[in-house]
Structure formats: structure tokens, C-alpha cells
């Protein structure tokens with residue numbers, strides 16, 4: 001830990017020429033709380049495409065050491081496709097945008113204690129100097145205030161089954177409704193209520209589109225959920241143009257681009273569905289609540305499918321990384 005701190009303090013705190021949102025970037029609080037890696041800072045300075053990545057998937061979403069190897073693989077896919085990855089995480093109360101390998105290792109390490117950090121958790125985690133894996137909600141918020149428009153993940157949170165009584169609705173959905181960042185994901189898991197999630201996103205004013213092949217909104221492990229996406233996009237240019245139009249009107253709402261799991265892994269995904277049903281029941285019986293629900297289900301599904309769900313998860317997030325990088329490149333080209 002000490003060596004990590006020393007390593008961290010070597011980063012220079014300089015901010016690129018890029019215009020950050022409002023006056024936040026200029027404030028002392030922002031400078032105290034946010035640190036860019038040299039690579040990300042240089043990319044932003046020169047206006048190169050950057051793709052944000054979350055860290056809850058590392059701290060709470062995947063077991064060690066697959067969490068670490070996947071995080072590194074996703075970053076390298078983004079680089080191969082012409083963009084710079086900016087994994088976002090919180091180390092000792094400091095928001096890091098772009099993580100060095102040693103920092104990724106630190107967050108991935110099972111003995112590091114990390115808070116699953118969404119919008120609501122940020123003030124506590126920062127003020128107490130804790131470590132945090134940022135969720136889709138937390139990562140979107142940080143992407144926005146630091147000026148990164150594209151964010152790639154595996155799956156987002158949604159309306160949980162039974163939410164009509166539990167009110168368990170992920171903060172990811174309200175974040176999409178208030179933060180103008182585009183999230184590339186493989187849709188949502190069928191551990192969630194997909195129909196109600198799409199209804200909620202409509203209410204929040206979030207433009208949802210499926211990327212390529214069909215109009216179906218994908219269900220993470222399977223390419224089709226049986227629910228239609230309002231829109232369909234076929235190319236990175238179309239996606240970039242949609243983002244550009246939204247921003248030209250200064251609409252302060254996020255967008256969700258759902259990329260179906262690649263065909264060759266779709267069958268693998270479908271075999272996981274049955275397990276999911278029983279795990280949702282189990283979580284209910286065990287009275288798992290609040291922010292523990294999603295990590296619990298992910299862990300149990302992985303155990304009960306003997307790692308098949310993890311394998312599918314890795315394939316789909318790698319695919320999302322490629323698509324996200326292509327969209328980030330197209331958006332940069334459109335702006336210059």
C-alpha cells in the first residue's frame with residue numbers, strides 16, 4: 001500500500017486544455033479529489049478519443065484473478081482500436097481517471113477493502129479516504145465532470161424483479177436520466193425486470209438503441225430479451241452522430257447503446273438463464289438487500305454455472321470495448 005501511495009504521488013496534477021464542465025474543474029475541491037493518469041491526461045490534452053471504464057466490475061463483479069486480467073485485456077482492446085482507456089476508480093479517497101497497472105492490481109486484490117461506489121456513496125468514500133470501485137452511476141458522473149463522453153461496461157443495473165414492492169431500482173437508471181454520457185453495454189441481465197427497466201429509461205428520457213443485427217434489446221448473456229429497443233444503430237458513425245445531435249441541443253441526458261453478445265457465445269449465454277431464475281429466488285430467501293443484491297447474484301451465478309457465466313461475461317465486455325472505442329473515434333472525427 002505504501003509503495004502504491006508513493007507511486008501515486010508521482011503523478012503531476014496538471015489539467016489539459018480541454019474544457020471541463022462548468023467551473024467544477026477549476027475548483028480546488030476538484031483538483032484535490034481528482035487525479036488523471038499521464039496517459040489519459042495527454043490524450044485529453046491532444047483531443048484524442050478516450051473511453052471511460054468502471055471499476056465495480058473489478059472490485060465486486062468478477063472473481064480474482066479474472067477481474068484483473070479482464071480489466072487489462074479490455075484496456076488493450078481499446079488501445080488496439082484507436083482510443084485511450086480511462087479506468088476510473090477511487091484510491092485512498094482520491095478519484096483516479098486512468099489507472100496504472102499497479103493501481104489496477106491494488107483494486108483487484110481480494111484483500112483490498114473497497115466500497116461499491118455509486119453517486120450516493122461518493123461523498124462518504126472521498127471524505128473518509130476509502131477505496132472505491134465505481135458503478136455505472138458513479139463512473140458516468142465522474143466521466144461527465146472530467147469531460148469523457150463515452151463509457152464502456154459489461155452490463156448496467158436496472159429495475160429489479162419485484163421492484164413494485166421493494167423499490168429496488170438501480171441508481172444507474174436515474175444517472176442515465178441526468179448525466180450526458182453514452183454508455184455502451186450488453187444490455188441488462190435477466191436477473192432484472194427488463195420490460196420495466198426499458199419503461200423506466202423512457203420516463204427518464206434516455207435514448208436507448210441496440211447496436212447492429214436486430215432491434216431486440218439484449219439480455220447480457222443472450223443477444224435477445226424479447227423486448228424491443230426503441231432504436232437501432234448499425235455503424236460507429238451513426239452512434240457518434242446521435243451523440244452529437246443530443247449534445248448540440250445541450251440535452252443533459254445520457255444515452256444507452258446496447259451491444260448484443262457475439263453470436264458464437266449466445267448459446268453459452270442461454271444455458272445460464274435457468275440458473276439465474278433460481279439464484280434470484282435464493283437471494284430473496286436469504287434476504288440479501290441494497291447494494292449487496294447484484295454482487296451476490298453475480299457470484300452465485302458464476303459458481304453454479306462453473307465459470308461459464310464468467311466466460312460469457314469476458315467475451316461480451318471485450319466486444320463492447322471494441323465497439324466503444326470505434327464510437328469514440330467516430331465522435332472525435334465528427335467534432336474535428
Ligand code: PSU
Pocket residue numbers: 054056057060061062134135136137154155156157158169170171172189290291292293294298
Ligand atoms: N451488472 C453486471 N456486472 C456488474 C454490475 C452490473 O453484469 O459488475 C455492476 C455495475 O457496476 C453496475 C452495478 O453499475 O453493478 C449496479 O448495481 P446495483 O444493481 O446495486 O445498482
Ligand code: MN
Pocket residue numbers: 168169170171290291293
Ligand atoms: Mn439496488
